[in-house]
Amino acid sequence: MTSATGTPNQLRLLSRIPASHLAAGAAFLALALYPVVNPWNAYSQGVALLAFLLAIQASGWNIISGYAGYTSLGQSMFLGLGSYTVAIVGLHTGVNPFWLAPLGGVTAVVVAVLVGSVVLRTRGHAFVIITIALLLAAQIIATNFDALTNGSDGITLELPFWSSDYQNIPFYYAFLLLLVLAVLFSAWIRRTKFGTGLIAIREDEGKAAAIGVDTTRFKIAAYGASTFFAGVAGGVYAYFLTFLNPVGAFAILGSVMIVLSSLLGGRGTLYGPVVGAFIVQGLNEAATVYGGGTGSRVLLMGLALVAVVLFLPAGLLPTAQRLWRQRRPQTVEHTDQRGALATPSRADVIEARDRAELGDGEDRADVIAGDDVAVPLLELRGLTKRFGGILAVDNVDLTVRKGTITAIIGPNGSGKTTLFNLVTGTMAANAGEIRFAGRRIDGLPPWKRGHLGLGRTFQVTRLFREMSVLENVVAPLPDGRWRTMLADAVSGAEADRARELLDVVGMGRFAAQRAGSLSYGQQKLVELAQVLMLEPELMLLDEPAGGVNPSLLDRLKDVIREVNARGITFLVVEHNIPMVLDLCDPIVVFSRGRPIAEGPPAQIRSDPIVLDAYLGDDWRPTSSGSGGGPVPGGSVPDHELSTGRG
Amino acid sequence: MAQLIQALVLGLLIGGVYALMASGLTLIFGVMHIINIAQGAFLIVVATFTWWLWRDTGIDPILASAVTAPLMFGLGWLLYRLVISRIRGQSPSMSVLLTFGIALVLEGILNVVAGNKFKSATPSYFADSFAVGPVHLPKTQVYGFLAAVVVLAGLYVVLTYTWTGRAIRAMSQNPSAAALVGVSPAGTAALAFALGSASAGVGGSILSVLYPFFPASHFDWISRLLGIVVLGGMGSLPGALVGALALGLAETLTATYASLRWSTLVFYLVIMVVLLLRPEGLFGARLREDGVAA
Numbered sequence: 001m002t003s004a005t006g007t008p009n010q011l012r013l014l015s016r017i018p019a020s021h022l023a024a025g026a027a028f029l030a031l032a033l034y035p036v037v038n039p040w041n042a043y044s045q046g047v048a049l050l051a052f053l054l055a056i057q058a059s060g061w062n063i064i065s066g067y068a069g070y071t072s073l074g075q076s077m078f079l080g081l082g083s084y085t086v087a088i089v090g091l092h093t094g095v096n097p098f099w100l101a102p103l104g105g106v107t108a109v110v111v112a113v114l115v116g117s118v119v120l121r122t123r124g125h126a127f128v129i130i131t132i133a134l135l136l137a138a139q140i141i142a143t144n145f146d147a148l149t150n151g152s153d154g155i156t157l158e159l160p161f162w163s164s165d166y167q168n169i170p171f172y173y174a175f176l177l178l179l180v181l182a183v184l185f186s187a188w189i190r191r192t193k194f195g196t197g198l199i200a201i202r203e204d205e206g207k208a209a210a211i212g213v214d215t216t217r218f219k220i221a222a223y224g225a226s227t228f229f230a231g232v233a234g235g236v237y238a239y240f241l242t243f244l245n246p247v248g249a250f251a252i253l254g255s256v257m258i259v260l261s262s263l264l265g266g267r268g269t270l271y272g273p274v275v276g277a278f279i280v281q282g283l284n285e286a287a288t289v290y291g292g293g294t295g296s297r298v299l300l301m302g303l304a305l306v307a308v309v310l311f312l313p314a315g316l317l318p319t320a321q322r323l324w325r326q327r328r329p330q331t332v333e334h335t336d337q338r339g340a341l342a343t344p345s346r347a348d349v350i351e352a353r354d355r356a357e358l359g360d361g362e363d364r365a366d367v368i369a370g371d372d373v374a375v376p377l378l379e380l381r382g383l384t385k386r387f388g389g390i391l392a393v394d395n396v397d398l399t400v401r402k403g404t405i406t407a408i409i410g411p412n413g414s415g416k417t418t419l420f421n422l423v424t425g426t427m428a429a430n431a432g433e434i435r436f437a438g439r440r441i442d443g444l445p446p447w448k449r450g451h452l453g454l455g456r457t458f459q460v461t462r463l464f465r466e467m468s469v470l471e472n473v474v475a476p477l478p479d480g481r482w483r484t485m486l487a488d489a490v491s492g493a494e495a496d497r498a499r500e501l502l503d504v505v506g507m508g509r510f511a512a513q514r515a516g517s518l519s520y521g522q523q524k525l526v527e528l529a530q531v532l533m534l535e536p537e538l539m540l541l542d543e544p545a546g547g548v549n550p551s552l553l554d555r556l557k558d559v560i561r562e563v564n565a566r567g568i569t570f571l572v573v574e575h576n577i578p579m580v581l582d583l584c585d586p587i588v589v590f591s592r593g594r595p596i597a598e599g600p601p602a603q604i605r606s607d608p609i610v611l612d613a614y615l616g617d618d619w620r621p622t623s624s625g626s627g628g629g630p631v632p633g634g635s636v637p638d639h640e641l642s643t644g645r646g
Numbered sequence: 647m648a649q650l651i652q653a654l655v656l657g658l659l660i661g662g663v664y665a666l667m668a669s670g671l672t673l674i675f676g677v678m679h680i681i682n683i684a685q686g687a688f689l690i691v692v693a694t695f696t697w698w699l700w701r702d703t704g705i706d707p708i709l710a711s712a713v714t715a716p717l718m719f720g721l722g723w724l725l726y727r728l729v730i731s732r733i734r735g736q737s738p739s740m741s742v743l744l745t746f747g748i749a750l751v752l753e754g755i756l757n758v759v760a761g762n763k764f765k766s767a768t769p770s771y772f773a774d775s776f777a778v779g780p781v782h783l784p785k786t787q788v789y790g791f792l793a794a795v796v797v798l799a800g801l802y803v804v805l806t807y808t809w810t811g812r813a814i815r816a817m818s819q820n821p822s823a824a825a826l827v828g829v830s831p832a833g834t835a836a837l838a839f840a841l842g843s844a845s846a847g848v849g850g851s852i853l854s855v856l857y858p859f860f861p862a863s864h865f866d867w868i869s870r871l872l873g874i875v876v877l878g879g880m881g882s883l884p885g886a887l888v889g890a891l892a893l894g895l896a897e898t899l900t901a902t903y904a905s906l907r908w909s910t911l912v913f914y915l916v917i918m919v920v921l922l923l924r925p926e927g928l929f930g931a932r933l934r935e936d937g938v939a940a
Binding site for chain 1: 683729736742744757762862865866880910911913921
């Protein structure tokens with residue numbers, strides 16, 4: 001073994017690391033060596049150190065506002081909280097601020113989690129409003145609590161213990177270390193199912209809840225996680241400044257720079273906030289040097305923010321990436337018709353299910369063990385939903401028995417999708433009970449129902465368009481454990497399972513594609529794999545055949561049958577009557593918000609009530625002579641029934 | 647007892663002014679789902695302009711709203727057409743960041759042209775008050791309240807009885823249906839933004855006599871207004887009215903019975919409690935898509 005053979009191997013290994021990581025590593029080395037190479041330039045070290053500080057905060061902001069999509073305008077509060085924690089504790093205990101800095105991080109996380117558990121329980125706009133209000137409130141509290149904070153006079157900290165010959169070099173390395181940790185932390189989060197769940201929340205929060213993502217917990221955890229390193233850095237920053245007052249510690253301009261950095265570099269990317277922070281800090285420094293107090297810096301940052309939002313909303317890194325891709329277009333993969341149409345081998349499905357059941361709880365095992373078809377799995381009693389004066393679901397009693405493929409058919413507007421929404425928890429019912437496997441589930445949030453084994457697909461597919469196909473399938477969480485949440489989503493067991501499920505539905509070759517670039521029928525198949533990842537006992541399919549071409553439809557039916565053979569129950573809403581008659585038993589017919597008939601396909605096919613519901617009273621051709629009337633025992637061919645859609 | 651009555655009346659008076667200021671914010675949110683963070687900066691810009699007018703020409707600051715309101719109407723319309731309409735269709739967080747940026751630009755401009763110091767318009771009646779029995783009502787508060795009520799009533803009439811007003815309300819309830827019956831989404835949004843800005847025109851003029859202000863105080867104001875809107879329910883005009891009166895009372899009572907410096911915090915406290923107990927606000931309707939509360 002000579003070095004000559006070793007080097008190409010190492011090079012090959014190196015070339016497999018993405019270019020962005022290599023660039024980041026090189027930048028880190030250069031920054032780590034800089035004080036050694038040029039130890040006497042205190043000014044440039046000072047500028048770099050502030051850029052590190054900003055980058056730490058911007059990386060944190062990116063977790064809640066980039067990954068999860070909940071914009072925080074008051075993120076600089078956590079720097080101030082860390083600073084005050086360390087300064088106050090240091091003052092009373094005499095411990096060096098360096099050792100207390102992690103305590104600053106803890107304070108920041110505790111406050112974020114407390115605030116988050118109030119504000120992040122709901123969707124929408126309250127969060128952004130509260131973040132800015134809190135920053136201002138923190139200023140007022142710090143000013144008024146003079147017993148603790150010494151009011152607007154501020155707190156003076158001890159001077160650094162090292163000889164002044166070392167200048168700020170220890171601070172430089174402290175912030176650089178924190179920055180590296182903050183970026184690694186952010187990268188780790190993005191790789192876990194926690195990270196995938198956050199992106200899912202950003203893309204479609206309702207759908208995220210439907211695939212078992214505990215959106216409340218995820219958002220609160222993300223808010224907490226976004227503040228830790230900012231809090232620690234705040235402690236170090238207080239020591240660096242050796243002086244602290246409310247206006248400086250809780251500065252709005254600080255928040256502006258955090259937001260601007262992440263946005264400029266590329267919100268939601270790993271390195272974007274860091275790149276942005278270096279540019280923004282440079283800009284800030286230039287503004288300070290070339291005459292300009294706080295006032296003109298506010299103007300500058302405001303103009304920059306407006307310009308970035310209007311002209312560079314995606315940020316530098318994603319825009320550069322897009323231009324790069326345009327110059328070197330990748331070959332587009334066409335529909336994998338052959339792959340998708342190949343009959344799935346039964347073994348594939350079984351294997352995938354077996355794997356899925358590996359880490360399962362016992363409750364699922366006993367359900368499958370009792371192989372009794374007559375056992376009710378889903379029971380609805382007196383379920384009612386009103387929209388204003390309209391009764392969308394009217395006092396419905398319905399039982400779905402274990403092991404069946406039950407269908408609900410009925411004209412549009414008969415309450416089928418609303419019924420699904422009530423069962424999965426997307427909407428709350430006005431009255432009635434829902435029991436699943438004997439347990440009452442109305443009142444549980446959607447994700448808990450998902451954890452119990454309720455999975456659903458949507459009438460119009462709701463994949464997370466910006467995620468890859470694989471990430472879409474990895475995203476669901478079959479249970480609410482922290483261990484599952486922090487499991488690796490990019491490689492390892494979870495990703496392997498997702499790949500297998502993609503193979504089952506014939507979409508394995510598309511794993512790396514962006515979900516938004518798939519055709520509609522392909523998205524339907526991916527959504528099916530996504531729900532299978534949830535390890536459901538009951539799958540609710542909302543018009544699975546809608547928009548799917550006939551050859552893919554056969555594939556779909558096969559997949560449903562195979563999965564059903566493994567003990568998974570289906571409840572299907574569908575307008576494609578031939579498919580329903582072929583696949584489902586029993587069939588429930590809905591009209592005006594309530595079931596009007598239920599039975600095996602043969603019975604439903606010939607039930608006059610069903611035809612009335614679909615076609616109205618005047619469907620019967622008025623035969624000449626003797627008055628028309630329901631033909632007793634007459635049966636209508638499938639294709640005529642299927643005209644009832646519309 | 648007299649102290650309590652005094653506090654209650656003062657709270658209602660200031661609440662009326664808050665209601666006017668918050669109405670613009672909630673109107674804009676209702677129609678285009680944009681949280682206009684710059685609404686506070688609008689107030690301060692107008693207050694500064696009013697202060698100039700008053701100092702140089704002697705025009706009464708509150709009456710100056712006859713000038714500032716149409717001016718802000720035009721500026722708001724232009725701002726919407728030239729800047730804000732460019733991000734229609736993007737994610738809502740971008741609009742927050744855009745209006746945040748606009749607020750900073752306005753603050754920066756004020757810093758440069760008006761200087762970073764406190765101002766306050768002090769017309770001749772500044773220190774006078776009406777005495778009703780044991781209760782003393784500062785004239786500035788009473789006049790400000792009256793102006794706010796007149797403008798709010800006007801706004802109500804416009805929204806209820808004019809075609810434009812109905813178009814604005816239609817847009818806020820169902821944009822696609824409104825577009826189908828001939829309401830231009832972009833035109834209506836621009837009008838709503840202009841109306842919201844005009845309300846800040848009157849509000850800013852009133853502010854100039856009620857409170858000292860400087861460029862960065864727009865953040866205090868926007869957080870107050872946002873608090874009111876969160877309390878009342880985002881996008882609900884009656885909600886903004888009730889929220890403003892409630893918070894005006896809470897603030898005045900705290901200032902009277904606890905301490906002036908904690909009175910601002912009451913705002914934030916109320917917001918947090920409301921969000922904890924009733925996240926949709928007092929008058930906000932839960933959206934149909936919303937999930938079951940955890």
